[in-house]
Amino acid sequence: MALIVQKYGGTSVGNTERIKNVAGRVAATKQAGNQVVVVVSAMSGVTDSLIKLAKEIQELPNEREMDMLLATGEQTTIALTAMALHALGHKAVSLTGAQAGIVTDGVHTKAKIANITPKRCHELLDAGHVVIVAGFQGETPDQQITTLGRGGSDLTAIALAAALKADLCQIFTDVDGVYTADPRIVKSAQKIPVISYDEMLEMASLGSKVMQSRSVEFAKKFGVVFEVRSSFNDNPGTIVKEETKQMEDVVIRGVSLDRNQAKVTIAHVPDRPGVAAKMFRTLGNAAINIDMIVQNVSAKGEKHTEISFTLDKAELAKAKKVMEPLAKEFGAEGIRTTEGIAKLSVVGVGMRSHSGVAAAMFEALAETGVNIEMISTSEIKISVVIDLERAEKAAHAVHEKFGLGKLK
């Protein structure tokens, strides 16, 4: 008998028909002889409606009260899901985050899980119940209701799986799993059967929005093996787990394309200590997230340099506004902004043991006539900034080059 934690997101429990469907899946898992803990989100749309009500009252509502308000969304779903399991003849009990023993710090609206006391869950499981836990929420040691912020329900599922020493954690969502590339762009993209935490983290940070990074980080930290799969079909999904030797046999796990990038270049900046620091402190203070940063090496004897960075194109106007006075202050030649660019990345732990990955990627791009504007690398990732118009063609070429369309 295995202990399985299943998480169903807002779309999967979007109405009572879908909740019944979820109950059917849970019941099948239970009938197969497993103990089952189910983590659910608020029904899709509910959280937004609650936020709308709050905004009608106050533009910036108190965060403790927002948590009090939003926690009702998941509480509604757990009760309905328990009823749906009862209707199928199964024993089921719903628990709020607090009741499930999920203790958090006191940072309202983005609390961190401090610890989980799984006693009550274990008792209910041992008594033959399916245990249904409200995702996204917890309670501080002094009984304040908290929420965990974006992706919080995934985190609840993974943290519960760790605390309960579950055999498997399944994250049911509206996608089939993690693919070697976005199947809408690259037709030959394949579902990845197994991926390492680090690869999943890089994919997440590259905009493959299957899961928030912090849930994956949590799973990595506590060694929780989890599967990302669809709640709308029975296809196996993608297993995310600790890296194994075998994983390194595959050079590249996947290709990721981010088409929402823009670039800012400041030319003729004095090449002295503290200039870059001040620039990025200013951007940070304005809450602008910077992605890649490239600074050219100054030519010998040259006292100026050129700094470029990329960011989400939605933040370009804001960045320009805060950078312009700074450029003047530095005596820089001015600011150049570029839209119409994309970031193409390859990710894979195999990079560590295979040489020539960057070369192969750049060759593929060259063969397709794609010019590389910027390059950035990490241990298991290589990213390039390229022209947006050629981005899809480039993604195809790189996907092909590493043989990703022929998985399985």
Added chain:
Amino acid sequence: MALIVQKYGGTSVGNTERIKNVAGRVAATKQAGNQVVVVVSAMSGVTDSLIKLAKEIQELPNEREMDMLLATGEQTTIALTAMALHALGHKAVSLTGAQAGIVTDGVHTKAKIANITPKRCHELLDAGHVVIVAGFQGETPDQQITTLGRGGSDLTAIALAAALKADLCQIFTDVDGVYTADPRIVKSAQKIPVISYDEMLEMASLGSKVMQSRSVEFAKKFGVVFEVRSSFNDNPGTIVKEETKQMEDVVIRGVSLDRNQAKVTIAHVPDRPGVAAKMFRTLGNAAINIDMIVQNVSAKGEKHTEISFTLDKAELAKAKKVMEPLAKEFGAEGIRTTEGIAKLSVVGVGMRSHSGVAAAMFEALAETGVNIEMISTSEIKISVVIDLERAEKAAHAVHEKFGLGKLK
């Protein structure tokens, strides 16, 4: 500095505009130098929507899960009410029933309050907060969420007022207070400034649906003085408190008319022990609430009698169905049912010290040509069953007879 508990029902918090209005009232009470605890219901319509969702899943949902589901309604209101007070510049903290220390038994959907630990409320009040408590809900000693059933928010307010030793408990509702008669029927009806618990209980049981009996009973048991008043104007309401000597100076406090009555008569029933018992046990088992019961004294030597009772006319068909086989078994002549009747009652603790109240009432009816079909009395109430068509005229006459239109 007084400690005031204010309760606002679902209509008073029916949308965000009305919640802001409630916050304004609370703020004024606070600014007048009082400590304020606010008890709120779910926004009107919310509880029904939640019940509808549950019914879509299961016809008879598990009661523990119904409590889990319904408790979200009040939790939503407390958060929004706290925000509305923040918007007015006041310190306010919301608490679920459990957080407010409301401990109940484990009878889901109609739990009884076992005790209240008011420590957290006191601490927050002493720190200058308005404390906003979710009505209608509590928690068992083993952390199960419970709800208190119909009228539960009134009960929360009165129980909190008792536990906090509040100076005053105000029940804000959509009526102005308790009247000497239904103002829609008797134009000269007056608001009653002060009424005793017992009178209020009789009025409640007679269908003056201002409050559920059990909240009044709770207030009586713990000596909680409360005021029933409107949240839509600033008129003083009706104070409900322990009976005083002065109250007896008023012979009759009010007149109540129930137009939803029906009568069942079983003729020629054997006049022997156990017959009535069996009859009313059968009705009780079918969950049919009986109101008045009248049995005629058998004539000397006569071995049969006639039993009549009244009940809500909505239950007449059901009562007839369970009574018919019984009538056969008793060898009774059969069952007669009568619709088109009403029950007119007068209530007042003054009855105890004034003689001739029944006589005065019957005279008023006789003068109006109203025939009395049944009579029933309690220590502070006299009820008669009369023809529905003449009921309003009768109510006017009795109201007039006792000088109730000239209060103040």
